[in-house]
Amino acid sequence: MRRLTLAALLLAAACRPAALRAPEPPPAPPAWEAENPVRPLPRPPLGSGADFARVPWVTPEKARLGRWLFHDPRLSADGTISCATCHEPQAAFSEERPVSTGIRGQVGRRKAPPILNAAWPLQPVFFWDGRARSLAEQAKGPIENPIEMGNTHEGAVRTVAAIAGYRPYFRQAFGDDGVDIDRIAEAIAAYEATRLSGDSAYDRFDAGDEKALSEEAIQGRDLFFGRAKCSACHLGPSFTDARFHNLGVGWKAPPPGRPAAEGFADRGRWEVTRAEKDLGAFKTPTLRNLARRAPYMHDGSMKTLREVVVFYMRGGEENPWLAQDARDADFMPCEVSALVAFLESLEGTGHEDRAPALFPR
Numbered sequence: 001m002r003r004l005t006l007a008a009l010l011l012a013a014a015c016r017p018a019a020l021r022a023p024e025p026p027p028a029p030p031a032w033e034a035e036n037p038v039r040p041l042p043r044p045p046l047g048s049g050a051d052f053a054r055v056p057w058v059t060p061e062k063a064r065l066g067r068w069l070f071h072d073p074r075l076s077a078d079g080t081i082s083c084a085t086c087h088e089p090q091a092a093f094s095e096e097r098p099v100s101t102g103i104r105g106q107v108g109r110r111k112a113p114p115i116l117n118a119a120w121p122l123q124p125v126f127f128w129d130g131r132a133r134s135l136a137e138q139a140k141g142p143i144e145n146p147i148e149m150g151n152t153h154e155g156a157v158r159t160v161a162a163i164a165g166y167r168p169y170f171r172q173a174f175g176d177d178g179v180d181i182d183r184i185a186e187a188i189a190a191y192e193a194t195r196l197s198g199d200s201a202y203d204r205f206d207a208g209d210e211k212a213l214s215e216e217a218i219q220g221r222d223l224f225f226g227r228a229k230c231s232a233c234h235l236g237p238s239f240t241d242a243r244f245h246n247l248g249v250g251w252k253a254p255p256p257g258r259p260a261a262e263g264f265a266d267r268g269r270w271e272v273t274r275a276e277k278d279l280g281a282f283k284t285p286t287l288r289n290l291a292r293r294a295p296y297m298h299d300g301s302m303k304t305l306r307e308v309v310v311f312y313m314r315g316g317e318e319n320p321w322l323a324q325d326a327r328d329a330d331f332m333p334c335e336v337s338a339l340v341a342f343l344e345s346l347e348g349t350g351h352e353d354r355a356p357a358l359f360p361r
């Protein structure tokens with residue numbers, strides 16, 4: 001046995017020079033690849049509710065490709081707008097404006113929501129009015145929205161397919177070079193799925209670290225889940241039931257004699273269902289990472305968290321469709337700061353990123 005090993009060693013030594021004459025090293029990867037390598041799927045931070053086993057279509061290769069596509073303005077009609085123009089990484093993939101501005105300076109009527117823990121909603125509904133049923137379906141919308149990226153699906157596919165540098169990454173993600181709108185959308189959705197938020201002071205407190213929250217924030221937590229009734233709608237790991245409620249945001253009583261429904265400039269969920277009960281109802285937004293994405297609400301009409309909490313203290317804005325749970329909030333002016341402190345404790349980690357410096361050419 002030992003003699004054999006020795007012989008094998010000698011043989012290996014004799015082979016050394018040949019081994020040195022190894023085949024040519026593979027060409028260095030392009031600079032854009034070195035800057036955006038395939039990364040393992042992130043480990044979900046505490047309390048985020050993220051679970052990649054539940055979204056087997058999310059792979060590291062798709063998320064890498066999607067990172068480029070999400071940040072690539074060439075997907076828009078004139079090469080100026082990417083998803084990240086409105087979903088800015090430093091604003092928790094939301095924005096610091098009241099409403100979005102898209103292609104050729106066109107101003108929309110709603111604010112871009114954050115993209116955090118988005119692959120695990122309690123109900124599969126996306127947009128403020130819930131008109132998309134999956135993240136990938138959602139991603140197709142803005143590309144052809146005339147006031148967002150202003151392109152057509154065919155136009156975006158033609159542009160991406162003509163960029164030779166993208167081909168290897170479509171092959172790695174999907175098995176061949178083919179580019180179509182479903183693949184573009186799925187890769188973008190995979191990248192979005194890797195933007196997580198957890199391990200906030202609140203999550204650590206909830207996991208047993210009693211020092212993670214201040215006295216004031218603990219008082220706010222008790223109010224949030226108790227008398228203030230916030231958790232009637234803001235529940236689950238991302239603090240949203242993914243259902244639709246009317247708080248009266250944006251309501252202005254119409255002139256006498258006009259139908260009450262005209263009080264809403266934006267009728268929200270009603271635009272999808274045409275059901276009277278959905279007038280002025282919007283999807284409950286996540287409450288994670290609120291700090292750097294003011295102003296708040298679907299129309300960005302509230303500048304600070306204090307303003308939002310005071311709005312709830314008054315029971316929302318009275319209108320014929322106001323949600324009962326919003327009317328029921330029961331807390332006092334001296335308790336506003338505690339609720340704000342609690343909301344500030346939901347500042348999580350796991351989504352941080354920046355635009356890639358280089359893109360496939």
Ligand code: HEC
Binds near residue numbers: 081087111125129
């Ligand atoms: C011009 C600004 C703008 C651009 C560009 C844009 N979005 Fe949005 N995004 C918005 C706005 C505004 C909303 C809310 C619209 C609504 O509810 O009707 C939204 C909603 C979303 C949502 C739903 C979030 C939720 O909680 O329901 C996701 C996800 C999203 N966008 C992803 C993308 C992706 C992916 C792209 C690129 C393909 C993109 N967005 C491009 C402004 C933009």
Ligand code: HEC
Binds near residue numbers: 287290308312323339
């Ligand atoms: C009846 C359901 C409901 C209740 C109860 C409720 N919310 Fe909301 N919350 C919503 C909806 C829906 C929106 C978005 C409304 C809109 O834009 O028209 C919202 C928006 C918010 C926002 C703004 C988030 C953003 O991304 O702009 C904050 C902060 C917030 N709520 C905190 C609270 C607090 C604190 C309480 C308890 C005092 C509470 N909510 C009670 C449903 C509810």
